[in-house]
Amino acid sequence: MESKDYLKDISEIKNLMNKSSRFISLSGLSGIMAGVYALIGAAIAYYLVMNFSYGTLILDGQIFRWVLVDLILVATLSIITGIILTTKKAKKHGSKIWDATSKRLVFNFLIPLVVGGLYILIILNQQKYGQAGALMLIFYGLALINASKYSIGDIRYLGFAEIILGLTAALLPGYGFWLWVLGFGILHIIYGTWMHFKYDVN
Incomplete structure (x- = not known):
């Protein structure tokens, strides 16, 4: 009987340590x-390029600037939605949304992302934009x-x-375009659905 109690205590301590060192309120939704x-953003970009640039995306053209705006809007909406849903989940579980763990999470997430973003901007400025989609996925x-x-x-x-x-x-x-759609679109939906039913649904 005492052995079972010890195992239960150890399990609870392990769970507490895991919660204190990991931010687990990320929302699958x-x-x-x-x-x-x-x-949606990919569909808009495809429509712009195919109907107004004759299937070719010119770096210094107006359509390219619209595609960049499209990408920025996709990223912005994703970030805002992520913050709202994650905050809602954290409050539901009585967890803090902004503590030492979440700060470490954001910092470590942003390091490769910012470096990759700067590198992509550099090669775009050099008119070497054939690998931009691949680099977005990798970083x-x-x-x-x-x-x-x-x-x-x-x-x-x-x-x-x-x-x-x-x-x-x-x-x-x-x-590259279709693999970008698969990576940022389809895989996110599959992953989010899996995470939602694994962690969010009680």
Whole structure:
């Protein structure tokens, strides 16, 4: 009987330590919505390029600027939705949304993301934009893996998948757009749905 009590106490201590070192309030629904936003943004970008640029995206053209605005809107909506849904989940479980753990999570997530974003801007400025989609996937995957040790560990699997898609896009640049859609759209929806039913649904 005492042995069972000790095992129970150890299990509870382990859970408390895990909660204190990891931010576990990430919402699966935010992943689903990010995927939906990416699909809508991709559809808009495809329409703009095919109907107004004759299937070719010129770096210094007006359509390219609209596509950039489209990407920024997708990222902004994803971030805002993620913050709202994650805050709601944290409050539901009585957890703090902004503490030392969440700060470490954001910091480690942003390091590869910011470096990758700056590198992509540099190569775009040099008119080397054929690999931009592949680099977005690769650096985003690295950001997820880097942040996974401070959050739900399962997000690293999404990170590995994004990196694989990014490397594939680098090898097959003609399919870069569709691989971007698969990585940021479809995979986010699949991952978000899985995480929602695994962690959010009680």
